[in-house]
Amino acid sequence: MNLNSEPAVCSTPGAAKCQLIIFHFLILINLVITNFDSIKRSILHIDLDTFFVSCERLLNPTLIGKPVLIGGTTSRGVVASCSYEARRFGIKSAMPMRMAQQLCPEAIVIRGDSGLYSKYSYLVTEVIRERAPMYEKSSIDEFYLDLTGMDHFFGCYQWAIELRDQIHKESSLPLSMGLSINKTVSKVSTNEAKPNGHLQVIAGQEKPFLSPLSLQKIPSVGDKTFAILREMGLEKIHTVQQMPKDLMQSLLGINGGAIWDKCQGIDQTPVIPYTERKSISIERTFERDTIDVHKMGSILLAMAENLAFQLRNGVKLTSCVTVKIRYADMNVYSKQKRIPYTSCDRTLIDLTKELFRSLYDRRLRVRLVGVRYSHLVCGGHQINFLEDTEQQCQLYQAMDMLRKRYGQDAVKRAAALGSRAIGRVNPFNGEPPIIPAHRRA
Numbered sequence: 001m002n003l004n005s006e007p008a009v010c011s012t013p014g015a016a017k018c019q020l021i022i023f024h025f026l027i028l029i030n031l032v033i034t035n036f037d038s039i040k041r042s043i044l045h046i047d048l049d050t051f052f053v054s055c056e057r058l059l060n061p062t063l064i065g066k067p068v069l070i071g072g073t074t075s076r077g078v079v080a081s082c083s084y085e086a087r088r089f090g091i092k093s094a095m096p097m098r099m100a101q102q103l104c105p106e107a108i109v110i111r112g113d114s115g116l117y118s119k120y121s122y123l124v125t126e127v128i129r130e131r132a133p134m135y136e137k138s139s140i141d142e143f144y145l146d147l148t149g150m151d152h153f154f155g156c157y158q159w160a161i162e163l164r165d166q167i168h169k170e171s172s173l174p175l176s177m178g179l180s181i182n183k184t185v186s187k188v189s190t191n192e193a194k195p196n197g198h199l200q201v202i203a204g205q206e207k208p209f210l211s212p213l214s215l216q217k218i219p220s221v222g223d224k225t226f227a228i229l230r231e232m233g234l235e236k237i238h239t240v241q242q243m244p245k246d247l248m249q250s251l252l253g254i255n256g257g258a259i260w261d262k263c264q265g266i267d268q269t270p271v272i273p274y275t276e277r278k279s280i281s282i283e284r285t286f287e288r289d290t291i292d293v294h295k296m297g298s299i300l301l302a303m304a305e306n307l308a309f310q311l312r313n314g315v316k317l318t319s320c321v322t323v324k325i326r327y328a329d330m331n332v333y334s335k336q337k338r339i340p341y342t343s344c345d346r347t348l349i350d351l352t353k354e355l356f357r358s359l360y361d362r363r364l365r366v367r368l369v370g371v372r373y374s375h376l377v378c379g380g381h382q383i384n385f386l387e388d389t390e391q392q393c394q395l396y397q398a399m400d401m402l403r404k405r406y407g408q409d410a411v412k413r414a415a416a417l418g419s420r421a422i423g424r425v426n427p428f429n430g431e432p433p434i435i436p437a438h439r440r441a
């Protein structure tokens with residue numbers, strides 16, 4: 001409202017005074033709204049129900065209504081996802097597959113298709129991206145949306161229900177959601193709304209909502225922490241709500257304080273905007289400029305191998321490889337080549353070596369080398385039945401398993417042993433990674 005644009009109204013001192021009072025009233029209202037907004041956020045949590053199983057059921061409807069287990073089928077495999085019908089037998093995610101099959105021998109076991117799940121995850125992400133003001137993709141099937149301020153224009157809960165209907169319409173996947181003032185309460189309310197439901201916890205009702213629930217419902221309380229809490233006689237959130245924070249901290253340290261906050265319905269964690277990476281790269285500057293071709297080749301090989309692992313870990317494929325060289329005179333040269341989508345070590349390493357050979361002219365000392373994979377898309381590696389033997393596939397899977405468990409440098413090709421650690425961050429967790437651009441070799 002522009003009060004100065006209507007000077008005729010201020011023709012008498014009484015009218016001007018009245019107008020000033022209205023003006024201050026409007027400022028006050030605005031301040032109240034602004035402060036209210038800064039305290040009371042609207043955070044929506046979305047979770048696709050038994051996501052892997054739901055994707056498999058879209059392809060094979062005969063699985064509907066049956067106990068289904070998805071995960072490793074070897075003797076050391078674990079359950080990655082299971083249907084509600086399987087959960088009735090006491091089966092949970094991360095349980096050894098062998099134990100799950102003992103609990104429910106009639107369960108249908110599926111090895112899983114990461115490419116299929118990535119495709120549906122991407123489809124859902126696109127529906128959310130087109131509509132939400134800000135969202136965080138916290139895993140392949142979970143999202144947080146910050147809807148703060150939208151209540152001035154729409155009802156947040158009504159908007160969320162319409163979004164849920166739209167996701168279901170476009171993907172045919174069942175999903176649940178919870179709306180509250182923070183991430184913890186929203187996630188707990190999503191779990192309470194499952195399967196295929198929605199729930200809102202009105203601001204101010206966080207403590208009464210959480211109170212009757214088991215402490216195991218708090219997102220950061222895993223099986224081990226819950227066992228410790230239960231030994232102390234703590235099973236319900238209500239009990240922790242009555243305890244002093246200091247006592248929880250003395251029992252469980254910093255983690256105890258964080259659990260106490262969550263039990264009170266307190267969580268200031270922000271929604272971190274999600275950005276899809278279109279390329280990943282590693283560069284390394286040599287401590288001394290070099291003409292040692294063997295050393296450069298070894299480092300490039302380690303880089304190519306490391307990036308290929310990061311692709312597979314993030315369920316991504318690349319179709320463009322670039323090799324870069326900066327010479328001692330600071331001139332930069334690069335060469336790239338398009339290839340069919342892949343995340344295969346051998347293909348990417350061979351291409352990196354080929355590009356380096358055609359790029360390096362051996363007349364000048366080299367200051368820096370780098371590798372970039374771009375044109376990334378979601379998808380798992382497709383086995384090449386003509387080239388990939390069973391032993392090779394098993395070898396690659398075993399190497400990736402060791403890297404996931406013991407770090408990315410736990411295992412590498414002998415030719416890459418001359419290089420030091422290359423990188424340790426998975427870049428596909430929703431945040432750009434901290435890739436050391438100029439580490440000393």
Ligand SMILES: [Mg+2]
Nearest residue numbers: 047048049141
């Ligand atoms: Mg889920």
